[in-house]
Amino acid sequence: MRSTLEICTSLIAESKDIVVLTGAGISTESGIKDFRSKTGVYQLAPEYILSLDYFFRHPKEFYQFAIENLHHPDAIPNSGHEILARWEEAGKVKHIITQNIDGLHQKAGSKNIIEFHGTMKTASCLNCGKKYSAEEMVSRMQTIEKFYVCSHCNPKREKEQYIKPDVVLFGDAGEWFSIEGFNTILHHIAKADCLLVLGTSLKVTPFSTFPQYRGRGVPIIIINKGDTPYDHQEETYVIQDSIGKTLLQIEKKLNER
Incomplete structure (x- = not known):
């Protein structure tokens, strides 16, 4: 057989x-690391931290978690x-x-x-669509206070020009x-x-x-x-x-x- x-x-x-x-x-x-195994990164509820709602309310904390856990530039x-x-x-x-x-x-x-x-390799302005590489976002995090706000457009509400990673979040x-x-x-x-x-x-x-x-x-x-x-x-x-x-x-x- x-x-x-x-x-x-x-x-x-x-x-x-x-x-x-x-x-x-x-x-x-x-x-x-995988997402949901017993040793995965989401010991906290992923539905909470990787949600569109959390991104808009806590963009700095969101990016810190995302870059630390989801960005793997050296992986082969x-x-x-x-x-x-x-x-x-x-x-x-x-x-x-x-x-x-x-x-x-x-x-x-x-x-x-x-x-x-989606992908963690890029992020896009929600208003004008300008793309930023993950490396650019890491650099912005280190040098700009509101690194998550697009530098290329000027809408009335700041949240409209947030730069969101091109990944599908919960609620997205x-x-x-x-x-x-x-x-x-x-x-x-x-x-x-x-x-x-x-x-x-x-x-x-x-x-x-x-x-x-x-x-x-x-x-x-x-x-x-x-x-x-x-x-x-x-x-x-x-x-x-x-x-x-x-x-x-x-x-x-x-x-x-």
Whole structure:
């Protein structure tokens, strides 16, 4: 009887349109703490501190927390990120839809990425739209008292020109949280001939609903150290192990074919 790893290798070998869903579990292998595990950064309620309401009421404290916990300029992609980039270059992986805001997929060389929860790499003025890099914001924090107020526009109310990180906060709506955004994502998933789920518990909506939109009979491969609501569905293959290690094993088997 074939092992789950061998079945997954065959499925990936046969697939030409893989859509990948990634969560915090792929980035923990690059040393980035995850969000909700027992050792994650959100021992305090994330719904409170990472909310639009908290951002407007306490912009300084918000930025101190965000830069300390969500900005990881020195993190480097791990073998999981690198293999996905190679598979994209080879034409197998067509899209990566990620919950992560760390930019590691891009650093690894992947190009077709939907950052569903946005990115920490940039911040934008809520009034004029001017973009600031995370590095600029760190520099502003060190040199300007009201660093979170845009220097390029002059509306009547100061809060209208706050500079907000380009991440989706609680109570917020990102660019993909629109009818057009959802339709684009669901179109990619409906076309896929395999879904590869990496490092996400698939418990946070609406991201958790995406696998439901795959075509009939399309397999799901889940590599995640915890359980997901999809683990016991038909055509679902689950490996509860390290993502980097597992993808390296699959890549090795693919290269031996």
